[in-house]
Amino acid sequence: MANDPIHQFQIHEYFPLGQFGGMEFHFTNSALSMVANVAVVTGFLYLATTKKSLVPGRVQSVAELAYEFVASTLKSSAGTEGMRFFPFVFSLFMFILTANLFGMFPYFLTATSQIIITFALAMTVMLVVVGYGFYRHGAHFLGLFVPSGVPGAVIPLVSAIEVISFLSRPISLSVRLFANMLAGHITLKVFAGFVVTLAGLGVAGIGGAIVPLIMTVALTALEFLVAFLQAYVFTILTCMYLNDALHPGH
Amino acid sequence: MTFFLDSGSQMTWLVTSASAQEAAPPAPAAPQPDSAPPPPPGPEAAPHAPSPTDATHSAVGAPEGHKGPFPPFDTHTFPSQIFWFVICFGALYLLMKRLVVPQIAEIVEGRAAKIAGDISEAQRLRLQSDTALSAYEKALADARASSHQIAQAATDKAKAEADARRHAIEAELAAKLADAESRIGAIKTKALADVGAIAEEAAGAVVHALIGQQPSPEEVSAAVSTVRGS
Numbered sequence: 174m175a176n177d178p179i180h181q182f183q184i185h186e187y188f189p190l191g192q193f194g195g196m197e198f199h200f201t202n203s204a205l206s207m208v209a210n211v212a213v214v215t216g217f218l219y220l221a222t223t224k225k226s227l228v229p230g231r232v233q234s235v236a237e238l239a240y241e242f243v244a245s246t247l248k249s250s251a252g253t254e255g256m257r258f259f260p261f262v263f264s265l266f267m268f269i270l271t272a273n274l275f276g277m278f279p280y281f282l283t284a285t286s287q288i289i290i291t292f293a294l295a296m297t298v299m300l301v302v303v304g305y306g307f308y309r310h311g312a313h314f315l316g317l318f319v320p321s322g323v324p325g326a327v328i329p330l331v332s333a334i335e336v337i338s339f340l341s342r343p344i345s346l347s348v349r350l351f352a353n354m355l356a357g358h359i360t361l362k363v364f365a366g367f368v369v370t371l372a373g374l375g376v377a378g379i380g381g382a383i384v385p386l387i388m389t390v391a392l393t394a395l396e397f398l399v400a401f402l403q404a405y406v407f408t409i410l411t412c413m414y415l416n417d418a419l420h421p422g423h
Numbered sequence: 424m425t426f427f428l429d430s431g432s433q434m435t436w437l438v439t440s441a442s443a444q445e446a447a448p449p450a451p452a453a454p455q456p457d458s459a460p461p462p463p464p465g466p467e468a469a470p471h472a473p474s475p476t477d478a479t480h481s482a483v484g485a486p487e488g489h490k491g492p493f494p495p496f497d498t499h500t501f502p503s504q505i506f507w508f509v510i511c512f513g514a515l516y517l518l519m520k521r522l523v524v525p526q527i528a529e530i531v532e533g534r535a536a537k538i539a540g541d542i543s544e545a546q547r548l549r550l551q552s553d554t555a556l557s558a559y560e561k562a563l564a565d566a567r568a569s570s571h572q573i574a575q576a577a578t579d580k581a582k583a584e585a586d587a588r589r590h591a592i593e594a595e596l597a598a599k600l601a602d603a604e605s606r607i608g609a610i611k612t613k614a615l616a617d618v619g620a621i622a623e624e625a626a627g628a629v630v631h632a633l634i635g636q637q638p639s640p641e642e643v644s645a646a647v648s649t650v651r652g653s
Contacts, residue, residue: 182494184504196502203500204507211515218523225530227537233530240527260520268515287494289501293508355495 178362182286182355206275206284214267239267243408250412251419258415261301265294266408269350273400276358277393285403286354288347295346298411306418317421346410353403357396364389622647 186199221236229237243263247255269285276283284290306314318335319328367385371378494500623643630638 179494184494184497184500186503190503190506197499198506199503201500201503201507203504204511207507207511211511211518214515215518215523218519219526222523222526222530225526225533227534229530236527237531240524240531260524261516263524264512264516264519267519268512287500287504288496289504290508293505294512297512351495 178359178366181282181358181362184282184287202282203284203287203290206272206282207290210268210271210275210284214271218267239263246405246409247412247415250409251416254419255412255415258301258305262408262411262415265298265411266404269294269407270401270404273354273404274397276354277396277400283354283358285350286358288351291347291351292343294350294407295343298346298414299343302414302418305415306421309418310421314418314421317417321422342410342414346407350403350407353399357392357399361389361392361396364392619644619647619651622651 185202187202187205188200190198190200192198217232218236218239221232224230224233226233240263243266244256244259247259247262251258272284272290275281276286285294303314306317310316318332318339320331320335323331364385368382368389371382371385374381623640626647627638627640627643630636630643
């Protein structure tokens with residue numbers, strides 16, 4: 174069990190909450206991870222900025238850095254108007270980043286390695302995009318699927334492609350994050366497993382175990398990069414989709 | 424797809440899945456003893472891979488170790504996870520919107536406003552100092568110009584005064600000169616007139632001393648005027 178690379182994604186039910194509509198609800202390690210995520214993000218950002226120093230200390234700089242990073246990403250993709258979505262995009266970025274980084278701690282569940290969580294995140298984004306698009310532009314929001322400057326004859330074809338690409342967005346958004354976290358953690362676990370297995374084979378094995386050990390260390394660094402990068406990718410794609418909701422006319 | 428296969432311990436999860444799929448197809452064709460009638464799986468393969476038709480399903484439905492499929496695809500956990508995701512992300516969103524983002528925005532925008540205010544204040548002060556400087560320079564130039572003017576006027580006045588005084592003195596001197604010249608002229612004519620009488624007297628005396636005779640005044644006067652006239 175110790176070397177099973179899949180075991181780390183196992184959902185453990187801690188206590189039941191009851192049944193509703195034929196579905197069982199439990200408090201699980203995934204829920205614990207998300208609750209801890211919210212507590213850590215809010216606690217850190219709030220406590221880091223309570224002093225409101227004009228010249229920030231180290232901790233306050235980190236909080237401001239996160240704020241300004243997301244703000245500049247959002248502004249560059251969706252313009253100043255996009256800043257109305259700032260709390261949403263900022264929550265999204267901090268939630269994914271923290272979930273990804275939680276995954277780097279042994280025995281912590283990576284919430285973003287659960288397809289249902291990444292899918293829920295992607296669907297939240299799509300609901301905001303579609304909901305705001307229709308609220309703001311009404312039927313004009315459908316102009317998103319009819320790019321300007323396209324000859325009339327190919328409009329049905331182009332529109333069909335646009336609709337398909339729009340519908341595939343939540344899938345690509347969720348699968349990208351899910352697959353990255355899943356594959357990275359499995360690879361890490363497999364190489365770490367090699368170290369243990371080889372080291373158990375005696376002196377030659379201990380010598381041979383150095384190679385996967387180096388790989389494990391390198392992969393750990395890579396996983397930190399991926400944790401940040403995937404949060405950024407999710408965020409910037411969200412910003413682009415929000416830009417569609419704000420300005421559907423291309 | 425092998426990663427999705429799921430089994431017990433160590434590296435056997437790779438091996439068992441491979442051997443299970445290899446072992447399964449020949450199972451129906453293999454000569455069998457007399458045990459189970461229709462589609463019997465291999466005796467020792469039974470606990471791992473249930474049957475050939477089940478082979479793909481067994482890849483997801485784990486034979487041992489876990490109960491249920493590959494964990495992230497276990498739909499049994501979905502309602503709980505969605506439920507807690509909605510609660511957690513909703514709470515995070517509200518906390519960010521109400522608490523954290525306004526606080527950080529206050530800091531960041533407060534700093535930006537402070538910097539902008541400081542810059543505009545500095546600009547205002549610089550403008551102020553610029554106007555003060557130009558006013559000072561103007562005053563300096565004015566003072567210089569007026570001092571020049573005053574100096575010029577004083578010079579002009581002094582020069583005019585000196586000229587006038589010089590003219591007056593010159594006129595006075597000229598008058599005195601003319602006066603003296605006329606006096607000299609008078610004296611000279613008088614002296615020249617006296618010269619004849621003296622000469623005549625002296626000549627008479629000289630003649631008397633020489634010849635012992637007193638010449639007549641007419642002769643002497645004629646002789647003198649002849650000599651003087653020559």
